[in-house]
């Protein structure tokens with residue numbers, strides 16, 4: 129049993145089953161034994177690899193789009209350059225290196241990072257030694273008095289989800305309970321749910337639907353800021369317009385494992401419902417775009433060729449594989465999607481269309 133499994137088992141014995149959402153939150157962010165509190169999960173030696181860890185080109189192109197948007201918005205003298213869930217800080221470091229080419233933009237930036245893991249904050253501080261970021265626990269703490277230029281990659285997929293199973297016109301929640309000494313899934317009693325009223329139209333009895341209450345709240349706080357003060361928010365994640373079925377996934381050493389296996393020792397994520405992210409926003413948003421198409425529009429192939437000129441042997445092979453990984457439909461090109469928030473009545477950032 130992992131230390132967290134002992135804690136969960138004791139809690140469930142004393143207080144009854146917990147929701148999948150509570151299970152996810154405890155597994156990821158328990159202060160002592162949570163996944164993000166105890167380890168650096170990224171890269172080939174970790175449990176999974178993210179786009180900025182695949183290649184510097186990802187952050188470079190995002191940096192250029194942000195700088196271009198800043199120019200189009202009249203070069204405001206003070207801005208917040210922000211990231212949600214910066215991981216190792218690689219994406220922000222790549223953005224900052226790239227925007228040195230636009231010195232007035234670089235000079236205008238105050239860096240803000242929203243990060244729940246104290247451990248990862250230390251890694252980010254190390255990666256971003258040359259700047260002085262301000263860390264926040266919540267998106268709501270981001271500045272409200274300057275334009276906000278923000279990026280979030282694989283942040284929303286780590287937010288806890290509820291899983292609901294349709295039973296007539298009500299929904300039974302999937303819960304984590306105990307059988308013998310082992311964690312097991314069970315179901316709550318049924319209740320009608322107004323948040324899932326729109327899913328009665330495309331589901332039948334027994335279908336499983338997921339929802340993430342934090343996601344729309346976070347999007348509202350970003351959208352309010354972008355509309356009131358200017359800027360843009362670029363969101364990258366995997367998922368679809370609307371998901372159906374169980375997408376809760378546990379990854380350990382690049383392999384899928386069962387969601388209840390060794391709690392706290394594998395990464396837990398769920399697909400993102402983009403429909404929910406863009407619903408009722410008080411600012412403009414672009415179309416949801418496959419990541420591969422977005423990167424191609426911004427010229428990733430030209431950039432890849434330029435970088436390739438200085439490489440050979442294994443380095444060149446890895447670079448070619450990284451380009452393919454970020455853009456190819458069989459890899460991260462299609463399952464990963466992106467969209468941008470931008471002020472009402474203005475044009476979308478480069479790489480996006482309405």
Ligand code: SAH
Nearest residue numbers: 164178213214215242243244245281282286
């Ligand atoms: N963006 C990085 C890391 C993605 S992993 C990359 O692309 O490599 C998810 C990141 O979000 C981690 O840094 C994790 O600690 C952070 N995170 C997850 N949920 C969070 C929350 N509710 N509040 C703040 N940070 C969170």
